[in-house]
Amino acid sequence: MRFWIFILSIVCFIASTGVSLYKTSPNEVSERYRPYLLEEISKCNEQLSSILKEKSFNQSKLKKHFISARKHYKHIEFILEYVSPKEAKYYINGPLVPKYDADMGSEVFYPQGFQKIEEIIYDGEVNQFQLLKDQVSSLKDQLSTLQDYYKDVELNDGQLLEMMQLQLFRLATMSFNGYDATISLDGIKESEWSLEGVNKAFTFFNIYAERDPSTLPMYQRCMALFKSASKQLIANTDFNSFDRLGFIVKYINPLNENIVKFHNAAHLSWSRRKQALNLNNISLFSRKNFNLQHFSIYYDDTLFNAKQAALGKLLFFDPRLSGGNNMSCATCHNPEKGFTDGRNLTVTTGLIRDNTRNTPSLLDVAFQKAFFYDGRAYQLEQQVFDVVHNKNEMHSTLDEAISKLNKSVEYRMLFDKAFEDKSGITAYNIQKAISEYEKTLVTFNSAFDKYVQGDLTRLSKEAVDGYNLFAGKALCGSCHFFPVFNGAVPPFYNDSEFEVLGVPAYVGAKVVDPDKGRFNVTGVKEFMYAFKTPTVRNSAITAPYMHNGIYNTLEEVVDFYHKGGGAGLGIAIENQTLPFDSLDLNAYEKKAIVSFLKSLTDTSGVVSKPQRLPEIIDVVIKSGAY
Ligand code: HEC
Numbered sequence: 017m018r019f020w021i022f023i024l025s026i027v028c029f030i031a032s033t034g035v036s037l038y039k040t041s042p043n044e045v046s047e048r049y050r051p052y053l054l055e056e057i058s059k060c061n062e063q064l065s066s067i068l069k070e071k072s073f074n075q076s077k078l079k080k081h082f083i084s085a086r087k088h089y090k091h092i093e094f095i096l097e098y099v100s101p102k103e104a105k106y107y108i109n110g111p112l113v114p115k116y117d118a119d120m121g122s123e124v125f126y127p128q129g130f131q132k133i134e135e136i137i138y139d140g141e142v143n144q145f146q147l148l149k150d151q152v153s154s155l156k157d158q159l160s161t162l163q164d165y166y167k168d169v170e171l172n173d174g175q176l177l178e179m180m181q182l183q184l185f186r187l188a189t190m191s192f193n194g195y196d197a198t199i200s201l202d203g204i205k206e207s208e209w210s211l212e213g214v215n216k217a218f219t220f221f222n223i224y225a226e227r228d229p230s231t232l233p234m235y236q237r238c239m240a241l242f243k244s245a246s247k248q249l250i251a252n253t254d255f256n257s258f259d260r261l262g263f264i265v266k267y268i269n270p271l272n273e274n275i276v277k278f279h280n281a282a283h284l285s286w287s288r289r290k291q292a293l294n295l296n297n298i299s300l301f302s303r304k305n306f307n308l309q310h311f312s313i314y315y316d317d318t319l320f321n322a323k324q325a326a327l328g329k330l331l332f333f334d335p336r337l338s339g340g341n342n343m344s345c346a347t348c349h350n351p352e353k354g355f356t357d358g359r360n361l362t363v364t365t366g367l368i369r370d371n372t373r374n375t376p377s378l379l380d381v382a383f384q385k386a387f388f389y390d391g392r393a394y395q396l397e398q399q400v401f402d403v404v405h406n407k408n409e410m411h412s413t414l415d416e417a418i419s420k421l422n423k424s425v426e427y428r429m430l431f432d433k434a435f436e437d438k439s440g441i442t443a444y445n446i447q448k449a450i451s452e453y454e455k456t457l458v459t460f461n462s463a464f465d466k467y468v469q470g471d472l473t474r475l476s477k478e479a480v481d482g483y484n485l486f487a488g489k490a491l492c493g494s495c496h497f498f499p500v501f502n503g504a505v506p507p508f509y510n511d512s513e514f515e516v517l518g519v520p521a522y523v524g525a526k527v528v529d530p531d532k533g534r535f536n537v538t539g540v541k542e543f544m545y546a547f548k549t550p551t552v553r554n555s556a557i558t559a560p561y562m563h564n565g566i567y568n569t570l571e572e573v574v575d576f577y578h579k580g581g582g583a584g585l586g587i588a589i590e591n592q593t594l595p596f597d598s599l600d601l602n603a604y605e606k607k608a609i610v611s612f613l614k615s616l617t618d619t620s621g622v623v624s625k626p627q628r629l630p631e632i633i634d635v636v637i638k639s640g641a642y
C-alpha cells in the first residue's frame with residue numbers, strides 16, 4: 017500500500033510540474049528517422065552513378081537520372097541545409113552565380129553541384145559532357161562524406177521539428193521563387209518533393225501522438241494539411257501560374273502554427289542556437305518572428321536597449337554631429353520621404369553628379385548583413401563612422417562631435433542613463449545608440465503583411481497577381497526575397513547578395529554606370545558593377561531608384577527589368593547576373609507588379625521627429641537644418 021501511495025505521489029508531482037507523463041527520449045524520433053535519411057542519400061547517389069554510366073550525351077536519359085537524384089535530395093534537403101549549411105550552399109546546391117564569402121577568406125565559389133549539373137544537362141551542352149561527369153563525381157563524393165557523418169551526428173526531436181519549419185520558410189522564400197531549379201523551372205514540383213520529405217519525417221512523430229493524447233489533434237491537423245498541400249502542389253506545377261501567395265496563407269502558415277503547437281504540447285525543448293528566426297512563434301512571416309539582433313556581428317554587445325534607441329533618435333536628427341552644424345542624418349534620410357532625400361543624382365545628359373550615390377531608405381535597414389550599395393560595412397555600428405567622416409556627407413570626425421556633445425549637461429546625462437557601464441560619450445556609444453534607433457525603423461505592417469497574416473480583404477486581385485508575378489514569371493523574388501524583400505538570404509540570413517544588373521549611366525545611355533560597386537571592396541572581377549540587393553518595401557515612397565537614382569518611377573524600373581536589364585538594353589556587359597531575355601510581361605502584368613510594390617508601404621510609428629533637441633552651450637544649429 018505504501019508503495020502505491022509513493023508511486024501516486026510521484027505521478028502527482030510530475031503532473032503538477034507540467035512535465036509530460038508520456039515522456040519520450042528527446043531523440044527517439046530522430047533515431048527512428050535516421051535510416052530513412054541515410055537511405056535517401058544512397059538513392060540519390062545511385063541516380064548520380066547512372067549519369068556517370070551514360071556513354072554519350074543523351075539529354076532525355078540524363079534528365080531522367082537528374083530528376084530522380086533531385087527528388088531524393090529534396091526529400092532530405094531540410095536536414096542537409098541545417099546540419100551542413102556550408103556544404104549545401106557551396107558544393108551541393110550552389111547558386112548559378114559566383115559567391116564571395118568574407119567569413120571564408122577571400123575565396124570565390126563558382127557554381128557547382130546540382131545547379132551546375134542542371135545547367136549542362138538542360139541547356140544541352142554536349143561539349144561539356146566531361147565537365148558534367150566531373151561535377152557529378154564530386155557531388156557524389158560530397159554526399160558520401162556527409163552520409164558517413166550522418167551515421168552518428170546528433171539530432172534531437174525538437175530540432176527536427178524546427179528544421180521542418182525552416183523548410184516551410186525556404187519553400188515560401190526561395191523554392192517557389194525560382195532560387196534554384198532556375199533552368200528546369202521545376203521549382204514547384206521540387207517543392208512538393210521537399211514537402212513530401214518533411215511529411216515523411218513528421219510521420220515518425222506518431223509515437224508522441226500515440227502516447228500523449230494532448231498532442232494528437234495537432235498531429236492529425238498537420239498530417240491533413242501535409243496531404244492537402246501536396247495535392248495542391250501536384251495539381252499546379254506550372255511555375256508561372258502557381259498561386260504562391262494563396263499557398264502561403266492557406267498551407268504554409270497553418271502548418272507552421274500546428275507544428276509549433278505540437279512542439280509545445282509534446283514538451284520538446286527549443287534549440288538555443290542563435291538564429292535570425294524565432295521559430296517558437298506561430299506566424300512565420302511576421303515582425304515578431306525576426307530576431308533583429310541576429311543581424312549584428314557583436315551579438316552579445318548589441319542587445320536592444322530602449323534608452324539607447326531614444327538617445328539614438330536625438331543624435332540622428334541633430335545637425336551638431338556635422339562639421340558645420342548644418343546637416344543631420346535626417347537631412348538626407350528624411351522620414352517624410354521614407355528616410356531618403358528624393359534627390360536624383362544623375363543629370364540626364366551626362367555623367368556629372370553632385371554626390372556619388374543615391375540615398376537609400378533606412379526603413380527595414382537592419383535586416384541585412386552588409387551595408388552601403390557596395391557592402392563595405394558589415395554592421396550598422398560601423399556604418400555611422402563612415403558617414404560622419406565622408407566629406408560628401410557630414411564632414412566631421414566623431415572626435416569633433418564628441419567634444420561638442422560633451423558640452424551639453426543634458427546629453428551627458430542621457431548617455432549615462434543609456435550606457436550603464438558609465439562609459440559616457442564615446443565614438444562607439446554614439447554609433448551604438450544611432451544603430452539601436454535604426455533598428456526600430458521596422459515596417460512589417462503594410463497591407464501586404466496583413467494579407468499574409470490572414471486578412472484577405474487587404475489586397476486587390478491585381479496586387480495578389482502582382483506578388484505572384486514578382487515571385488514567379490518576373491523572377492524578382494529570386495533576388496528580393498520574401499518577406500524582407502532584400503538580398504539577405506533566408507532562412508539563416510547570414511549573408512547579403514550582390515547582383516550585376518547593368519544599370520545604365522543615364523536614361524538612354526548605351527554604357528553601364530561607371531560605379532564599380534562591390535568590385536571596389538572585394539577586388540574580384542566577377543563583382544564589377546555588382547550592387548547589394550536593396551529591399552523593395554516602401555519603394556513607392558523612396559524614388560528615385562537604383563544606386564545612381566536613374567529611374568524616377570516604379571514603372572520605369574519594371575520596364576528596365578522587363579527588357580532584360582543593361583544587357584537587354586544593348587549595353588555590353590559580360591557578367592550580368594540578371595537574365596538578359598525579355599520577361600515577356602504584358603501591360604496588365606507590369607501594372608500588377610507595381611500594385612504589389614505599392615502594397616508594401618508602411619511607415620506607421622516610425623516617422624516622428626524628436627520634439628526638441630538637447631541644449632549645447634555655444635553651439636548653434638544652422639537655421640533650417642532641423
Ligand atoms: C549627405 C547625405 C547623407 C547624410 C547626411 C547621411 N547619409 Fe546615410 N547614406 C547616404 C548615401 C548616399 C548612402 C549610400 C552610400 C553608399 O552606398 O556608398 C547612405 C547609406 C547609409 C546607410 C546604409 C544603408 C544600406 O541599406 O546599406 C545607413 C545605415 C545610413 N546611410 C545611415 C546614416 C546615418 C546614421 C547618418 C547620420 C550619422 C547618415 N546616414 C547621414 C547619404 C547620407
Ligand code: HEC
Pocket residue numbers: 377389486490491492493494495496514515516517519547548549550551552555558560561562563564570573574577578593594595609
Ligand atoms: C538578379 C537579381 C535581381 C532581380 C531578378 C531583380 N532585382 Fe531589383 N534590384 C536588384 C539590385 C542588385 C538592385 C540595386 C541596383 C542598383 O542600385 O544599381 C535592385 C533594385 C531594385 C529597385 C530599386 C530599389 C531602390 O530603392 O532603389 C526596385 C524597385 C526593384 N529592384 C524591383 C525589382 C522588380 C520589380 C524586379 C522584377 C521585375 C526585380 N527588382 C528583379 C536585384 C534584382
